[in-house]
Amino acid sequence: MENEIIDFITSYIPLSGEEVSIIKEQNLIKSYNKGEVLLSEGEFSKECYFILKGCIRSYYLMDGEERTTEFYTENQSIRPVSYLTNQPSEYYLSCLEDCVVAVGSTERNKRLIERLPKLASLIMQMDSELLVQHQVSFDQFKHLNPEMRYLKLLETRADLFDRVPLYHIATYLGITAVSLSRMRKRISRK
Amino acid sequence: MENEIIDFITSYIPLSGEEVSIIKEQNLIKSYNKGEVLLSEGEFSKECYFILKGCIRSYYLMDGEERTTEFYTENQSIRPVSYLTNQPSEYYLSCLEDCVVAVGSTERNKRLIERLPKLASLIMQMDSELLVQHQVSFDQFKHLNPEMRYLKLLETRADLFDRVPLYHIATYLGITAVSLSRMRKRISRK
DNA sequence: CGAATAAATTATCTTAAGATAAGATCAGTA
DNA sequence: TACTGATCTTATCTTAAGATAATTTATTCG
Numbered sequence: 001m002e003n004e005i006i007d008f009i010t011s012y013i014p015l016s017g018e019e020v021s022i023i024k025e026q027n028l029i030k031s032y033n034k035g036e037v038l039l040s041e042g043e044f045s046k047e048c049y050f051i052l053k054g055c056i057r058s059y060y061l062m063d064g065e066e067r068t069t070e071f072y073t074e075n076q077s078i079r080p081v082s083y084l085t086n087q088p089s090e091y092y093l094s095c096l097e098d099c100v101v102a103v104g105s106t107e108r109n110k111r112l113i114e115r116l117p118k119l120a121s122l123i124m125q126m127d128s129e130l131l132v133q134h135q136v137s138f139d140q141f142k143h144l145n146p147e148m149r150y151l152k153l154l155e156t157r158a159d160l161f162d163r164v165p166l167y168h169i170a171t172y173l174g175i176t177a178v179s180l181s182r183m184r185k186r187i188s189r190k
Numbered sequence: 191m192e193n194e195i196i197d198f199i200t201s202y203i204p205l206s207g208e209e210v211s212i213i214k215e216q217n218l219i220k221s222y223n224k225g226e227v228l229l230s231e232g233e234f235s236k237e238c239y240f241i242l243k244g245c246i247r248s249y250y251l252m253d254g255e256e257r258t259t260e261f262y263t264e265n266q267s268i269r270p271v272s273y274l275t276n277q278p279s280e281y282y283l284s285c286l287e288d289c290v291v292a293v294g295s296t297e298r299n300k301r302l303i304e305r306l307p308k309l310a311s312l313i314m315q316m317d318s319e320l321l322v323q324h325q326v327s328f329d330q331f332k333h334l335n336p337e338m339r340y341l342k343l344l345e346t347r348a349d350l351f352d353r354v355p356l357y358h359i360a361t362y363l364g365i366t367a368v369s370l371s372r373m374r375k376r377i378s379r380k
Numbered sequence: 381c382g383a384a385t386a387a388a389t390t391a392t393c394t395t396a397a398g399a400t401a402a403g404a405t406c407a408g409t410a
Numbered sequence: 411t412a413c414t415g416a417t418c419t420t421a422t423c424t425t426a427a428g429a430t431a432a433t434t435t436a437t438t439c440g
Contacts, residue, residue: 090329166417179396335398
């Protein structure tokens with residue numbers, strides 16, 4: 001499993017054999033069960049994640065209703081806002097499936113970067129990429145109606161529809177589960 | 191005008207007198223007239239901006255309609271996606287008012303960072319902050335209906351309503367100008 | 381000032397989403 | 411297998427947004 005992380009890192013920056021072993025000896029891989037909550041509202045997140053296997057969902061609790069903001073799957077990284085800001089988290093992270101995850105803690109990452117300064121540039125690149133992705137998906141979301149958002153999601157992340165309940169996808173699209181069901185019927189009639 | 195930039199930078203990282211003068215001698219301040227377009231769809235952006243005075247709007251052109259994605263005002267920085275990715279821009283940047291702007295070019299920034307390496311950490315911090323801001327505002331947008339978005343914008347950026355036409359604010363909120371007008375009437379009746 | 385243009389509102393009609401409640405279907409398991 | 415809870419669908423009603431066109435109000439500029 002460590003190999004996936006190494007592959008991911010070397011897709012950004014080259015690593016020597018020694019550097020690879022420094023990273024491998026960190027032992028940062030954890031498993032979580034379906035349903036486990038990695039972060040709750042109000043908590044301070046001290047960890048970031050890289051998903052090797054499984055699916056993690058982020059969501060807010062609004063008037064008792066869960067509002068999904070993201071589905072993270074294989075090879076995606078999660079950098080909780082709370083982790084970046086040292087403020088209490090506004091949202092939850094929980095596992096929709098059994099997961100295998102590479103976990104970085106604030107302190108361990110700091111120590112690791114001291115030993116391998118080039119990792120800092122990896123983080124910069126990842127942040128910059130995340131920034132771009134967010135901006136693009138926000139802009140898209142804002143200017144597509146729910147039906148177009150649904151069709152786009154079908155195109156870009158078809159896998160989600162096989163592994164995630166529709167009512168979570170509905171709130172992710174910004175609509176209710178009832179409305180999504182109705183929309184799917186409408187689309188299928190065409 | 192240079193002082194605003196120095197103030198902004200020193201709010202992140204301390205600068206010696208010498209460092210301040212290095213930055214000041216860069217002569218990176220430009221003025222633009224209302225209506226000037228700083229970036230067009232299809233162009234490669236080689237510049238990022240820090241607004242000292244005025245208001246710049248970013249927007250997509252969809253089926254001939256402008257869809258505003260952001261209003262940038264005093265003390266905000268603009269890092270175009272195209273600038274970050276070296277891909278052609280998907281959107282436009284244009285001045286809604288006469289503007290005074292600190293402009294950073296790819297090459298000049300590189301040279302500047304070579305002379306003042308600590309600026310790299312400033313950029314990292316700014317990217318990280320931007321990332322957080324985007325994520326928060328995306329999450330909010332997704333789970334508020336148009337009326338709540340409007341009320342929230344009134345709270346958080348009341349100044350925009352004095353300097354920006356409502357029909358731009360409408361597309362920024364993800365609705366039509368007609369719909370915004372109707373909504374305002376509805377709200378005022380309450 | 382007054383004409384031209386830009387910006388905002390109003391009206392009408394259509395369409396789709398929200399809320400709520402009630403069923404139907406599926407999946408895990410005692 | 412039959413029960414249970416989870417998931418998805420259907421129906422009804424209400425509300426608000428989209429499209430379009432017409433009109434009013436503001437702003438700009440010769």
